[in-house]
Amino acid sequence: MSPLLSTADLLQFMTLIRDSRHVAICGHRGPDGDAMGSALAWSAYLQGLGKQVSVVMPTPPPDFLRWLPGSKQVVIYQDNPTLTASIMAEADLICCLDFNALSRLQDLQHLVAASKAKRLIIDHHLNPDTEGISFLVSRPQMCSTCEVIFRLIHQLGGFDDMTPQTATCIYTGMMTDTGGFTYNSNDPEVYEIISLLLTKGIDKDRIYRQVFHVFSIDRLRLQGFILSEKLQFFEKGRASVFTLTREEMKRFRYVRGDLEGFVNLPLQVRGLSLSISLREDTEKDVIRCSLRSVGSFPCNKMAEQFFHGGGHLNASGGELPFPLEEALKTAERAIEAFRDLL
Ligand SMILES: [Mn+2]
Structure with missing residues (x-):
């Protein structure tokens, strides 16, 4: 070594x-x-x-x-x-x-x-x-x-x-x-x-x-809900975004840690390069943003330019001001701006 x-x-x-x-x-x-x-x-x-x-x-x-x-x-x-x-x-x-x-x-x-x-x-x-x-x-x-x-x-x-x-x-x-x-x-x-x-x-x-392998039943159902009801795809399936409100988290009896790893799930789709998750913070009026990518797509650059954040090439995060609808628009603009790298 x-x-x-x-x-x-x-x-x-x-x-x-x-x-x-x-x-x-x-x-x-x-x-x-x-x-x-x-x-x-x-x-x-x-x-x-x-x-x-x-x-x-x-x-x-x-x-x-x-x-x-x-x-x-x-x-x-x-x-x-x-x-x-x-x-x-x-x-x-x-x-x-x-x-x-x-x-x-x-x-x-x-x-x-x-x-x-x-x-x-x-x-x-x-x-x-x-x-x-x-x-x-x-x-x-x-x-x-x-x-x-x-x-x-x-x-x-x-x-x-x-x-x-x-x-x-x-x-x-x-x-x-x-x-x-x-x-x-x-x-x-x-x-x-x-x-x-x-x-x-x-x-x-x-x-x-x-x-x-320590999920609760609620957590597993929340995952199912996000994948079937909330996940949207862009740029012919090369990017995805899902949003989550406090109300939705409450409905699935969210406890801290339940959302861990969800942002990685869309990366299982063939040809997908970028996954973004946007969720309302449970305490402050901010939107917490996570970005994951495969290959050379620079999540950190996107996070810096659009999400007031940063991180690693393949895993980054950031924070946007309330409300969630605005954050979703920001994510769409970010995907548009980075479409050539997808
Ligand atoms: Mn570390």
Whole structure:
């Protein structure tokens, strides 16, 4: 496996870790498998070095990630603002995992920005905001932050002591960020890493079921409703859009996480390059937008130009002002503008 850090960077990084005692680890709002997995794995590694470690997420993870080993130790800022404030005040190192800008922490960003702690980013999103950062490990070419964390622990000599629980966390993030190794996962070294994780005795088939096969009946019916009633196609079936209102979500007793992955479903259609989902936020008056593509179609460019967002080539997101009908018109204009790339 190729080394993650150069020798000079490795020494600098090790010094940073050596000099810290109280470490806070944060992931982004709405933590996904990669944010949770990388934070928990990194936490376990640092705890093994004798550090005092706290993992803080701005909002809770979805239910299908709560089984992750160590997940109960995660502090949710939204539920525990006082505890979070004392963690951030006490920390001498804050590790920002799986996000590239403090704004992804929402309200938690102010506590992090105000902290005197040194800050480092370990991430795989494009264009990291390095203001106030002591050390940056940015690897957009890698499938997940969990992959970056694995390589880091490996290079720091922590593989032998890695527990099956930590290996499970890392595998989960690699699996969820690649849709079960169906995109962003052509690097042969990804499978070298999986092979090493398997030597720890992880049950990858069980992990898959625990993450992907845990739907409620309501969620399955909501999926059916979207596919049969809401999905529209454009440009001779090369692009699709579906919208979802709060009222519709309520009708199917929506719970957080239920919409996870829906935007990927239209990509199963032969010849389709782009899938867009637009849904009313359950709290704020905004429309949450997700974009997915196959091949070279640049979701991130479209998200930047039309949806006040950004992201990866094949997976991006953004936000539009209310109401939903206007957002749909914006999506139609975006498809029109990008039709030559479809
Ligand atoms: Mn990620």
